[in-house]
Amino acid sequence: MLSSLGPDGFARLRENPERLREVNVEVEAMGVEVIEQYALLGPYDFLNILDAPDEATVAKVVTNLAARGTLKSVTLTAVPIEEYINNLKD
Numbered sequence: 001m002l003s004s005l006g007p008d009g010f011a012r013l014r015e016n017p018e019r020l021r022e023v024n025v026e027v028e029a030m031g032v033e034v035i036e037q038y039a040l041l042g043p044y045d046f047l048n049i050l051d052a053p054d055e056a057t058v059a060k061v062v063t064n065l066a067a068r069g070t071l072k073s074v075t076l077t078a079v080p081i082e083e084y085i086n087n088l089k090d
Contacts, residue, residue, distance in 0.1 A: 006069065
């Protein structure tokens with residue numbers, strides 16, 4: 001998941017940098033594991049590598065986070081290379 005913070009998101013983060021970890025706990029409570037997280041320089045502010053049981057669960061997380069009005073996100077489904085290669089062989 002790539003995400004960009006809005007002005008309110010940056011203000012909250014400046015006031016409480018630990019908010020990033022608090023949000024991770026909330027995301028995990030919705031059934032999604034936060035594998036890795038990176039701060040980015042460029043058009044997106046964060047890259048979050050997540051593991052979820054299905055797309056519906058990710059949609060729930062994205063909707064709940066976006067409803068706060070502090071961020072916008074783009075989600076991408078990733079397929080491990082070995083799985084991708086094996087699927088091509090079938």
